[in-house]
Amino acid sequence: MTVTANTLGTASRTSFYEGRGFTAAMIHPYAASCGFSFGMQNAGSWPITTRLADWRAIGADGREVPFRLPEEWDADWERLGIPQAARIAFRWAQFQSENTFEPGDWIMGMAVLKGVPATPLRLVTRYRDNKGDHEIVLDRLTCAQD
Amino acid sequence: MTAMPANQPAPALRLNDDDGKAVDLAQHGGKVVLVNFWASWCPPCRKEFPSLGRVRKLFKPSEFEVLAVNVGEEPDSAFSFTGITDFPVLFDRDSKAMAAWGVRGLPTTFLVDRKGNVAYRANGGREFDDPDIVSAIRQLLKS
Numbered sequence: 001m002t003v004t005a006n007t008l009g010t011a012s013r014t015s016f017y018e019g020r021g022f023t024a025a026m027i028h029p030y031a032a033s034c035g036f037s038f039g040m041q042n043a044g045s046w047p048i049t050t051r052l053a054d055w056r057a058i059g060a061d062g063r064e065v066p067f068r069l070p071e072e073w074d075a076d077w078e079r080l081g082i083p084q085a086a087r088i089a090f091r092w093a094q095f096q097s098e099n100t101f102e103p104g105d106w107i108m109g110m111a112v113l114k115g116v117p118a119t120p121l122r123l124v125t126r127y128r129d130n131k132g133d134h135e136i137v138l139d140r141l142t143c144a145q146d
Numbered sequence: 147m148t149a150m151p152a153n154q155p156a157p158a159l160r161l162n163d164d165d166g167k168a169v170d171l172a173q174h175g176g177k178v179v180l181v182n183f184w185a186s187w188c189p190p191c192r193k194e195f196p197s198l199g200r201v202r203k204l205f206k207p208s209e210f211e212v213l214a215v216n217v218g219e220e221p222d223s224a225f226s227f228t229g230i231t232d233f234p235v236l237f238d239r240d241s242k243a244m245a246a247w248g249v250r251g252l253p254t255t256f257l258v259d260r261k262g263n264v265a266y267r268a269n270g271g272r273e274f275d276d277p278d279i280v281s282a283i284r285q286l287l288k289s
Contacts, residue, residue, distance in 0.1 A: 020187065041270070088218035089187060089239045092252050099250065102148035106270035107251050108190060 009144035021086030034143035035112035050127040061118030070094040147266035161236035164221040186227040191253040191269030201274040
């Protein structure tokens, strides 16, 4: 299993989602959150499952910060009357709350934290395969400064 | 691609192409059909898209087809990326087809066999003219 994480800035996310039908004001709460673009690939021989709710950012002060799930954002978008096409694009650009992927499969998506951890932070990603539960820790990450 | 359990009928798929003409998976009964769910804003979708045309050219139209299902976009947006293709590009504007097929991310691709069963599935991008995938299609054509 391989996991990559790239820090996402406010400007790049604002631009991306404006292209999908959001206004800058609508997407600002999301775009201004500490966020990453994740990629995961199953290079093994067994299916793997992962739940974003099990992942954590651990700040330099030891405080744990969970991710805000796509469903929570979608509930906000529905309440705000965001157009359906924009909501669909948003939903599928996210790292999904639950993923099952077979050998050779890979997934990508964006996710944001519920708070701002003290940096540098560690990202603890968790997954399960036929042998049980595992963690991959990505170290010395930061939130974007823009 | 991952082999699926046997005798799993493909969900219905009937969507409009960019000319507004309805295209139905059922019209392609007897063929092997590659069904690809994608969006132009999805980087791995963009990367693999040319390989859909390449694999399409390896087989006769009477035996194999590609259906590229765009999710959530306007035809103009999709066309600005795809240009003219040799295969139908269909529009799942409300993502209901995506839900019916159990798609949980983009891109996701299926191979449907000649009897209309889902034979293979891939989550994430592929190069569809990869020898292993071409071999899988050839095997499906024999059965």
